[in-house]
Amino acid sequence: MTPSRTSGGSTRLTKTLGRFTADQLRRLCDVVGLDAADAETYASVLAESLGTAAERPLDLPPPSRSFLSDDHTPVEFSLSFQPGETPTLRVLLEPGCDAASLVDNGRVGLRVIHAMTERWGFSSHRLDHLEDLFFPPASQGPLALWCALELRPGGVPRLKVYLNPAASGPERAGETIREALGRLGYQQAYTALPPADGYPFFALDLGDWDAPRVKIYLxxxxxxxxxxxxxxxxxxxxxxxxxxxxxxxxxxxHSGTRSGAGTSADARLCGLPALACHSFTETTTGLPSGFTLHIPIRDYVRHDGEAHARAVAVLAHYGMDATPLARSLAAVTSRQPADGTGLIAYLALAYERSRPPRVTAYISSEAYGLRPLAAPLSPRTTPLLNSLSRLPGHRPRSRHRQE
Structure with missing residues (x-):
């Protein structure tokens, strides 16, 4: 907590970005059954990784216009579900969020990653081998480096690093990905990718993974x-x-039609785009070993009550218990689901070779504010979704989109 002065000269305590997000993380650790020692370890790692931004009072604007979330909070949580198992908790963050430039953002991010790999005895050689590609002297784009921690019992997470293929310009993103894949031994992988409208992320697994992945997001x-x-x-x-x-x-x-979207058979996502991730673990065939489809659900609901209902329906469809999701939403905010959209930012379906499917719900920290409510949709035939529009506090507003 940071002391601040009121207009009358008295001192009060203002919550900081680091304290706010670390407290959210502690409560989420409790939801997934991580013990208090692990929760404290991971909360400390989160605050340390944010650097000076962790001490920034929340009554100030965000440290930067971070692309990581709609309200520019440089932290996002996610729960990964599998049938019959406790969900896995992850935290995504932007270490260089308060840097003066994108170049400095990347430098700070690299320092944080190297500190993490040294702390946990991980190798960073795959990342180091790509540094010139993703951290040029004049970086472009909406991000330089993000990292995600997959939190496990024992206080040692799995680590993922997200890089910007358009760092040298969007017109060179495909070339950058092809070169990076080649350097890492995946010479045939680029040709296996389907056509796309852009390449937002290139990701690497670092640390204790059974089969470390290289992931390309389209x-x-x-x-x-x-x-x-x-x-x-x-x-x-x-x-x-x-x-x-x-x-x-x-x-x-899945039932009826949406206004302006056609029928269920020809429905399209006309707002924020879907993301597909293709992951590679072996170099022989050149084919991906994993696939994930991400739906930006926040742009296709009226409010978060509807987003939660959709998430419950997805989890039920794949035989997964949705109870931890409701507890997790309550762990990050006390607001009502009908008060905004964006608390559940994405839903994702993931497949990896020889493993059961996973469903991941991405949960926004909302440290700086709510995404405005969406405009009302035309009536549906699904009773559950229709009933959500009658929740107390539902106030339609103009639609806001931010990619």
């Missing part, structure tokens, strides 16, 4: 149901109907 504007089903390129991957079912439920097209 942006797909106006994605239709059938197109989503055809995106996976992995051998023995999900069936087209499985991906299409997830798309329909998550985007709200």
């Amino acid at each position: 942006r797909h504007h106006n994605l239709a149901v059938a197109e989503a089903g055809s995106l996976p390129r992995m051998d023995s991957g999900p069936e087209q109907a499985t991906v299409e079912a997830f798309f329909r439920i998550a985007a709200g097209y």
Whole structure:
């Protein structure tokens, strides 16, 4: 907590970004069964990784216009679900969020990653081998480096690093990805990727992974149901109907029609684009070993009550218990779901070779504010979704989108 002066000259305590997000993380650790010692370790790592931004009072604006979240909080949480298991908690953050420039942002991020790898005995050689590609002298784009911690019992997480393929310009993003894949031994991987409208992230697993991945994220504007089903390129991957079912439920097209969107069969995402992730773990075939489809659910609901209902429906469809999700939402905020959109930012369906499917819900910290409520949609035939519009406090507002 940081002391501040009131207009009358008395001193009060103002909550800081680090304290606010670390407290959220502690409560989330309790939801997934991590003990108090692990929760304290991970909360400390989060605050330390934010650097000087951690001490920034929340009554000041965000340290930067971070692309990581709609309200520019440089922290996001997620829960990854599998059938019959306790969900895995993750935290995504931008270490260089208060840097003076994108170049400095990247330098700070690299220092934090190297400190993490030294602390936990991880190797950073794959990241170091790509430094010139993703950290040029004049970086471009909305980000330089993000990192995610997958929190495990024992206080040693799994680490993921997210880099910007357009650091040398969006026109060179594909070339940068091809070169990076080649350097890491995946010479054939780039040709396995489907056509896309952009490459927002290049990601690496660092640390104690059974099979460390290289992940390429693709942006797909106006994605239709059938197109989503055809995106996976992995051998023995999900069936087209499985991906299409997830798309329909998550985007709200599983019954009836949406205003301006056509029927369930030809529905498209006309707001924020879907993201597809193709992960690679072996170099022999050049084919991905994993596939994930991310739906930006916050842009396709009227409020978070509807987003939560969609998430529950997705989890039920894949045989997963949704109870921890409700507890997690309560752990990060006391506001009512009908008061805004964006608390659940994305829903994702993930497949990896020889593993059951995973569903991930991405939960916003909302340290700096709420995303405004969406405009009302036309009536639906689903009773559950119709009933959500009658929740107390639902006040339609103009729609706001931010990518």
